[in-house]
Amino acid sequence: MENESHDIQVFQILSITANEGEDVLLPCHFYISSAFKFGSYHWYKDSVKRIEVHNESAEFKGRIRKVESSDFINNKNASLLIHGVNISDSGTYYCKVEIPFVGIVSGNGTYLHVASSKAQxxxxxxxxxxxxxxxxxxxxxxxxxxxxxxxxxxxxxxxx
Structure with missing residues (x-):
């Protein structure tokens, strides 16, 4: 059922450039044609490996902040904040929104380019x-x- 729902649309920006060590907000918003009271969202890095981005993963341990559930429900905001980005964080990030009984839809991806602090x-x-x-x-x-x-x-x- 993923990406088959016409009731949900997920919007991501195409790319973001940041310097090593900065905090980066990966914006993700969605539109839903019906009322909903609960749902969830997840972020994945890379379309092939599909590394889930969360605080428990080795690659992102303690560096992830998701929006409050009230912001998700009321403002349709599924954005993600990565603290202290490093070069290995460069890649494409996909926002996946799931609303029970409505659908599961992923955005088209946001490419994060992290520049070396030496280059700046x-x-x-x-x-x-x-x-x-x-x-x-x-x-x-x-x-x-x-x-x-x-x-x-x-x-x-x-x-x-």
Whole structure:
């Protein structure tokens, strides 16, 4: 019966990008054509492995927060918060909503891309010539050293 109900529609955004260590909200909302008093929702990572995302799973232990049941019922909100994302959290996440006697429907998935905290590091170099050496030649040399240092740091951070 999964994804066969026309009475429930699940909406997810296509993708989210976050930096390593951040908390990420994976939004999921649904529409239901009839009144309901109870139901449930689950999140899965990847369509093939279907790793269930919850606090008891080894991959997400203690890092998951689901919305309150009143928010689920009243606001049709099935969103998920992942605390302290890391690179291995990158992947596609599917929200599955189940309303008894109505149906079970999954969203189309949200791709989470987690960028390395090293990739976000930006180094600002303020290079000036010593006061004893204010010649044009020494300033050009310092600028060249600064550019080479910046290229080196960028290559180290990006792995190139």
């Amino acid at each position: 590091a930006v180094t600002t170099l303020n290079i000036s010539a010593p006061s004893c050496c204010n010649t044009e030649t020494s300033q050009s040399g310092l600028i060249l050293i600064g550019v080479l240092l910046a290229i080196y740091l960028i290559n180290r951070l990006t792995g190139c």
